[in-house]
Amino acid sequence: MIHTAKYTLKSGAQKLKNVFGLSIPLSLLLFSAATAQQNYNFTTGLVAPSVHRYGREALYKDFFALNYYKGSIKAPLENANLLTNDKGENISWRSLAVNTDKKFKDKALSNGYLYLTYQSDKEQKAILHVSGNNMVYVNGEPRAGDLYAYGYLYLPVQLKKGLNEFYVRGSSFSSEEGIAAELLFDQKSTFLNIKDPTLPIIIAGRDKNQLSGAVVIVNNTDKTLSGLKISSKLEGKTANLNVPSIPAMSVRKVPFNIDPSAISAKGMYDCSLSLVKGSSTLDVQNIRIEAVSETEDYSRTFVSNVDGSTQYFSVSPQKQGGKATPDLFLSVHGAGVEAINQARAYKSKEEGVLVAATNRRPRGFNWEDWGRIDALEVLGIAKKEFKPDPKRIYLTGHSMGGHGTWYLGATYPGMWAAIAPCAGYPTLAGYGSADGKIPDISGKPAVEKLILQASNQSDVFQLAKNYKAGGVYVHHGDSDEVVTVNFARQMHQVLAGFQKDMSYYEYPGGSHWFGDESVDWAPLFDYFKWHTIPADTAVKDVDFTTANPAISSSFHWVSILQQQESLKYSRIRLSRSDDLKTISGTTENASVVSFDLSGLSAGTPVKIALDGSEIKYSTKSGSDKVFLRRNNSQWTIGNALSDSEKGTLRNGTIKEAFNNRMVFVYGTSGSAAEKAWAYNKARYDAESWYYRGNGSVDVIADKEFSPARYADRGVIIYGNASTNSAYNKLLKNCPVKVDKGVVTAGNQKYRGDDLAAYFVWPRSDSKKASVAVIGGSGLLGMKAADANQYFAGGSGFADYMIFKADLLEKGASAIKQAGYYGNDWSLEKGQKISQD
Structure with a gap:
């Protein structure tokens, strides 16, 4: 079996060379069934x-879907x-x-x-292969789309006897790249799809222990x-691994x-993969795995804590x-670029490892949300493996990775030299993609502004x-037509007023990608050599802002642990005396902060002047941390955050539940019809998560769920209190409730079968995991919750949002209530907007 490894897409972003050679026809790549493939290519349709x-927010409109x-x-x-x-436009179908x-x-x-459409002479199963689409309804069931036309998404579908209908949702990519669609018949009932592997690159002669990869199983x-x-x-060596369950028809x-x-x-080496159940071999496929010398670039895989999937x-x-204690460079790639190609754009550095x-x-996620988490997971692994100089950690990236550098650099100050x-x-908000831009709140209804508050962490200007x-070293080609140099000039102007340590260079005649110097630019790495991360005790002045303490809470010895108003900007400005014994400054939108007083011996008196409050403290040890809580306008010494409060581990929005090896229930x-919706929606989300985030998630029936069996894991509940038995096991104390015919928020009840709800709640049996509910009061409400815009990078979702199905037509006016819980997770102490 011939297999082609991942290759770099070339669609208006960074363009780097392919990993391995040529593309191979799909018919050779996928299946080794004994019977000849019988494909049906869709050639005509209506548009x-x-x-x-659809865009980067919770609100969306879909007039077709509502009808x-x-x-x-x-x-x-x-x-x-x-x-x-x-x-007011009359929309008609036309042939295409x-x-x-x-x-x-x-x-x-x-x-x-x-x-x-496809006219089937019998009820049968098939494999649907559509590329370039956002999603598709197959006889009414929502299925994931291949938005970026990668070509590897092959979905099992059940065809009816007679007319089968496919409503394929397009996007801006669809209009540019086109949509291709076909049905494949006579495939095995279970097989390996090897077109989208996650693979390590072996270091020949050095790698002796087992390595891991990942491949798709089609059920x-x-x-x-x-x-x-x-x-x-x-090469004659065998390894076995039990694999998790595969949902039906997915x-x-x-x-x-x-x-x-x-x-x-x-x-390049052939590796045979056999899919085995008991004594039966269901499928055998060959993949190609690369081996390199110790001096060449390579790939490593790891298990992500987000979902337990294999990433690289x-x-x-x-x-x-080179240096005995290396520097560490984290490089974040551009849109459509594989990480191995990103690494191969750099020459090896004497000073460190990249x-x-x-x-x-x-x-992925534009380096926000789970893309941000991926960057931090890799950084953590690299620190353990390469043991770099902790003072010499650097961040760089190109195109979308240039955005990632701006974003991660602003979000985690003090982490990078x-x-x-x-x-x-x-x-x-200024440069979008297939998901569009984060909307500007100007002129938006108050309820939409409230929801968009959850996107504040994306705004690096704030x-x-x-x-x-x-x-900060800014590097940009002055003739870039993909990401105009005006973005670099804009940031140069923003930073010029306060950033004393900045170097700025426009490469003359440089396009978006003008060779490896687009990233591997010698003056850039020379600039890095001059910079180190100062010790905490050497930092006397602090000016730190965060929009979400669960994403970013600390800068050197200062932490903002809790906000007064969720997801609005919190800022702390402090000055510390040279002897470290006096701290003074101001805060904005902070209710709990902490100061790390390491470096002072036990019994040292410390004076703190914060927002007019005078606090005296005597250290108990040489590594004290003092916690301050705001009581009205006064700050006093208090306790650390409890697990039951909003803060650095759980701070709200439904995106937070898609973590901690989440499970879809x-x-x-x-x-x-309601039972079918719940399964189809969970499957649709799981397929979309796989496509968007190279992810893998457990999809289980509520009957299989128990809090003990899935302890400390994020849980996504599909349905309502009457249709999903996991609901009452986890949400007894939640003030928001969705049930048959009614949705409740505190003392307010909304009735009807057309209500939808998204909301999050902390698991009371866990210090870190949360539950998200995606459901409705009836079938129409449930279907109105089908859109999974929470997977769009940077999209903002409130803690809870209750809306009528006609949101798909009317927008924000169809929202009944939305808001953020208070720091005690109550409605009463939070922010909300209700609409009649």
């Missing part, structure tokens, strides 16, 4: 424009009227055929739907598959192990004979004073 608007959920969509016909959108590349390509796909059966294992064979990326001990020379990072090793994280995918954004844009913590009670 309807201007019927949806589809209500059952009011008539059989589409050419020139037949579909609906009237909110601009594939072009010479066998793709549907039209501007109408940007915010439209493509209608495709084209009506039952969850469990008890599977993958057996690998590499896909999951699962880990496998390899034994590299027989690899002694660089090159790449390494440009330190030049042999590691490239993945952002979970080549596009210096940062160097290359060809970067500062914010997702965090800009944090850049004073280290050096679908309800199995209610009507047949």
Whole structure:
């Protein structure tokens, strides 16, 4: 079996060379069934424009989907009227055929739907392969889309006898790149899809212990598959690993192990993967694994704490004979770029080692949300493995990674000796992608402004004073047509008023990518050499801002642990005397702060003047930490945060629950349609998470869930208190409740079967994990919650949001209530907006 490894996409971002050679026809890549493949290529369809608007926020509009959920969509016909959108435009279907590349390509796909049909002579299963789409409804069931046209998303689908309908949602990428669609028949019921592997690169002669990879299993059966294992064979060495369960009629990326001990020379090696259940072998596929010498760039895999999935990072090793205690450079890549290609753009450095994280995918989350977590996970692993000089940690990146550098640099001041954004844009509010831009709140309704408050951590302009913590080197081509140099000039102007340590360079004639010097720029690394992270005790002046203490809370010896108003900007400005015994300054939007007084011996008196409060404290040890709590306008010495308070571990928004090896729990009670919705929605989210974040998640029925079995794990509940038995096991004390025919928020009740709800709640049996509920009061409300915009990087979600289904048509006016809990997780002490 021939296999081609991952390659760099070239779609308007950083362009680097392929990892291994040529693309191979899909028919050779995927399946080794004994029967010949029988493919059905969709060549004609109908398109309807201007019927949806999705972006980087919780609110969205989809006029088609709302009518589809209500059952009011008539059989589409050419020139037949579909609906009237909110601009008063009468939208009709029109015919569309594939072009010479066998793709549907039209501007109408940007915010439209493509209608495709297949007439089946029997009830049967098939594999649906669509690329370039945002998502697709298959006979009414939502399924994940291949937004960036990677081509590796193959979904098992159940076809009816007779007419089968596919409503394919497009995006801006769809209109630019086109949509291709086909059905594959006569495939095995369970098989390995090797087109999207996560693989290590072996260091020949050095790697002797088992390494891990990951590959996709396709379950084209009506039952969850469990008890599977993958057996690998590499140069005569075998390794086995049991794999997690695969949901019915879906896909999951699962880990496998390899034994590299027989690899002694660089090159490409065949590795056989066998999918085994008991004594039966369900499928066998071959993949190619690369081995390199000790001096070459390589990749390493690890298990992410987000979801337990296998992720990778790449390494440009330190030049042999370099510093005994190396510097560490974290490089974050551009959109569409693999981490291994990012690493290979740099020559080895005598002064240190460079590691490239993945952002979970080549596009992933724009280095925000779980992309940010990936960068921190890789940084933590690199520190343990390479044991760098803790004073010499540096951050750089290109294009989307330039944004990542601006964002991570502002979010985690004091973590980097210096940062160097290359060809970067500062914010997702100013430069979007397929998910659009984070909306400007100007002119927005008050309730939408409240929800968008949850995106505040993305705005580096509000965090800009944090850049004073280290050096900043800005590198940008002055002829860049992808990310205009005006973004660099804008940031130069912002920083010029206060950033004393900045170097700025525009490369003459430089395009977006003008060769390896776009990132591997000698003056940039010379600039790094001059910078170190100061010791905490050497930092006398502090000016630190955060929008979310659960994302970023600390700067050297100062921490903002809790806010007065959730997710608004919190700032602390302090000065400390040379003898470290006097601290004075001011705070904004902070209710609990802490000062690390390490460096003072036990019994040392310390004077603190904060916002007019005078506090005297005597240290108890040589490593004291003092906690201060605001009581009205006064600060007093208090206790550390308790697990039951909002703070650095849990601070709200439903995104917080998608962590700690989360599990998706679908309800199995209610009507047949409600039960089908719960499973289909959980599967859709799991498939989208796999696609967006190279992820892998347990999808289980509520009957399988117990708090003890899934202790300390994030939980996503699909359904309501009546349809999902896990609900009352975790949410008894939650003031927001969704049930059959009613949604409650404190003393307010909203009735009807068309209500939807998103909300989060801390697990009372865990110090770190949270529960998110995605559901509705009835089938229409549940379907209105189908959109998973929480996977869009930087999108803001409140702690809770209750809305009617016609939000899909009317927008913010359909929200009944939204808000943030207080620091005690009560509604009464939080922020909210209610609308009649």
